[in-house]
Amino acid sequence: MTLNHLVPRLAVAARKQDDRETKLKPFRNWRVHVDHGVLNVMPFLAKGLSDRDRVILRCDATALAEVVRKGVYTAVDVLTAFIKAAVAAQDTTNCLTEICFEDALERARELDEHMEKTGNVVGPLHGVPVSIKDHIKVKGLDTSTGYTAWAYNTVAEEDALVVKILRDAGAIIYVKTQNPQTLLSLETNNNVFGRTCNPFNRSLTAGGSSGGEGALIACGGSPLGVGTDIGGSVRVPAAHCGLYGLKGSVARLPHSGLLGSYDGLDAIIGCVGPMATSARDLALFCSVMLEAEPWLREPPLLEMPWKENVARGHGLPERLSIAILYDDGVVRPHPPILQALDMYKQALENAGHEVIKWDPLDHQKGWDLIVKLYLLDGGAEYHETIQAGGEWEVPQSKWILDHARGRRPYTPHEILRLNVEREAFRANALAHWNATKHRTATGRPVDAILCPVAPTLAPPHDSTSWWGYTSHWNLLDLPAVVFPVGQYSAPMWVPADLSPPRNAMEDFITRQWSPNTYDHAPISLQLVGRRLNEERLLAILGVIENVMPPADSVPFSRRFSHGTNGHYKATDG
């Protein structure tokens, strides 16, 4: 055990962790030990990797599917490389929960035999390893979801729909990843497996709630992961770990077969979303999901096939109008984020695109509303599950539950009033977006909003406290994609002036800024599109990344820029 100091030792937790340890034992040759004092573990992860492994790990999922299809590498070669990296990721960041490497290797051998026999792949993800967030059901594996009460009581009898479709497409499910207690957290910590660290700087959070995916993929331990997002849970870990992550519109991607508290909540609905090392992998994931016609298997899903040509830019105007949201009016982002937005503004304008400022629409009011929708019963269901497991609230659970602590459950009448408020908020925002046509040179409303993902880079553990840059788009049900734009380096930082805080929340976050705290943290941005226009959003991201590819001088970004600069276009490998 390498990370005992991060892990509570409840009896059931000890058993879960021992079980995980047992599953890792056969792969002990690939284990990595890094001193606790070392914050950035990225340089240490290559131990035990062959040259072939290194080549494989530099591929995104799109490229992996291609090299396996072309017979350059076998599915076993590919999976082996990712298992090695996953073991190293676990040893350094504590990102894994359930492990099924043996079954996965067996499946890889089957896929290789199938290729050899028939000359054909079984589907577009033939031989691509895919990791799954813990609360998404994988047949035969536990779904403890960060609750001690659920550990060993939630072995899945069947796969979630997203997992089924992945398997049918040839993907190999080999590992499940950490999520926090309650899932309603933008960090990743629970009393079953403990805390997940950011591999770029272990004093910082990997983000959450899909933080296990964030750390694992950043370490090279997975090319493509499946997360979920109801307030930022795909986007924040993607941002904090320097990855691409997509939260689509509600009901576009399969969402059945998940465990979590508040099943049946209509008032605010989460989304399954992909996390990856390239934008084109996000599109690949969506395309695989929608080609399976999931609306014939999950009633709420919309019969809206993936428009590949739109995702590739068909119909996009040559000159884009992009709105930039610098400051949501509640918490001004930390200086590196503002600097990144300015860089993109310049690059977009230099390339002939139009940039206007986005006037934020009351993010505080939006937050006050969404947190009520999250906690209609005052948090009772969370409290009950935590108590049932004989555990305690981890700090980020406490932080969110404090928003409703002691409040009685809402009545049906109160719930309906909140829904009415939500609809009015959405209608207002839609009109606001439409009205940008009066401010653009093109006379069109803006094509997308470029904005921060959070007011900070990955913050120190247990300190995340403003969701308004991500939860706002859940409240509005707008698709949003996160992409890496650089890496913060403390020694190279030129101090900037900070504005005086406007409120207690901003005061807290302003005080969080210190040039040294965030050393090596990824810098990421978010692009927000029109509802149900996921394809167009990715096409716009492609344009933006063409205008300014992630800097090659930034170490971590090499993984995202092998030939395609990570943005979405046809593979040229």
Place this chain on the structure above:
Amino acid sequence: MTLNHLVPRLAVAARKQDDRETKLKPFRNWRVHVDHGVLNVMPFLAKGLSDRDRVILRCDATALAEVVRKGVYTAVDVLTAFIKAAVAAQDTTNCLTEICFEDALERARELDEHMEKTGNVVGPLHGVPVSIKDHIKVKGLDTSTGYTAWAYNTVAEEDALVVKILRDAGAIIYVKTQNPQTLLSLETNNNVFGRTCNPFNRSLTAGGSSGGEGALIACGGSPLGVGTDIGGSVRVPAAHCGLYGLKGSVARLPHSGLLGSYDGLDAIIGCVGPMATSARDLALFCSVMLEAEPWLREPPLLEMPWKENVARGHGLPERLSIAILYDDGVVRPHPPILQALDMYKQALENAGHEVIKWDPLDHQKGWDLIVKLYLLDGGAEYHETIQAGGEWEVPQSKWILDHARGRRPYTPHEILRLNVEREAFRANALAHWNATKHRTATGRPVDAILCPVAPTLAPPHDSTSWWGYTSHWNLLDLPAVVFPVGQYSAPMWVPADLSPPRNAMEDFITRQWSPNTYDHAPISLQLVGRRLNEERLLAILGVIENVMPPADSVPFSRRFSHGTNGHYKATDG
């Protein structure tokens, strides 16, 4: 006043009715008086009509748009004819609420001037009169919605989105129509304006809750009406009045700007839907709505343009597989309805289509669930509004409210459990539909379900008691269209054997059967399609109506068969 015996005389009701009377006065030359003892008023409605009026009133909305566009008739000609018929409809069935004939005539004159000046129409509904159900906001008019408490307190400051789009397309709004107290009723009766009768037989209900539309359109007083449906409220009055009516999938058609109880309810959501005298008019309505891109004005709406070519049959297999639902397992329909289903089975098979039996999926359980979703608070909001107006529950309000009388409001936890149950019900039904592929010769799941609209033809007032044939499809969010197939004639009826009742509800409805009760009542059927496939549903209806057009020998159906047999195909006029 012609219908005093049907109308309560609360002070506010008296004032509303007097106001309506005042608005009708300038049109007194066209008023119709029919003895109370006369049940079928249809033969008496032509009084005061010119030959031109008669030609105009035989047109459906599609044809009206065409004759106005071509200059055959002016918008004023058209509107005048419909106002005459609307006055007669009011005098005989009590179907109107708010009247704005003068403003409408002014608008018609404007439209005619516009045509004269520019040679162009303002939109696809240029000069087509459209009637609006009372609870849908029309700027400047009251929205009393069947509640005395709301009378004079709900003058709309702006149009509902559906009304805005209609006006932009050139439609003329000239009248609002009756809906029942609570809106949650399949009949139409309230303490503001009283009861609406079925023009084919005034001892029978016109259906509800869009019963004002049903009676008005059946009388020739409107070519196209806008209703709403959360349990059958478009389809039941369409059926009972021999009309076409469409309840689409949730979020396909504009639904904002409506007044009603339980605003903000997510658990079960209603739909705006058109009522008309031809299937092609339903398609015209949808096409006008979706060409306006309403998703840019109402956030919940889906960006799903109207696929005109699909509605016209593009992509439809030559041989259809249709499932017929004869009996929902709770209440066997009355003999004329079973006979109609058998006729369609024969005709479909004779035309080379496949027909299989639809095994019903627990309509009782579905009803027990949906009625809980309607009444999450035990009905408190209805009770409060009724009490606030100093009025009483009309019998059908009492009937529905009895389902939850005295029950405490559900907690958030209970609401979520109901939602989970709803989703499981939907998933089960989707799998059930998919599984029909094992029973069809084509190997495809069935294309649509043909079924009753209700277990009875339009029943005597205050006796509607089984919603399971319509509310079932609201619970599943499947699109459903109602179409007329004939007219019941008591003297021509050959008695049929009735099965022994299986439960108290069926016992009640079996006892309701008596050949003489339903004389002249329309016979209608319902066709149910796949979610969000409104276009395909109408295309299938077109095939079915080609196989068996409404009998020309049936008096009322003449209105639906002028050249196109009412089904949806390109105009050939």
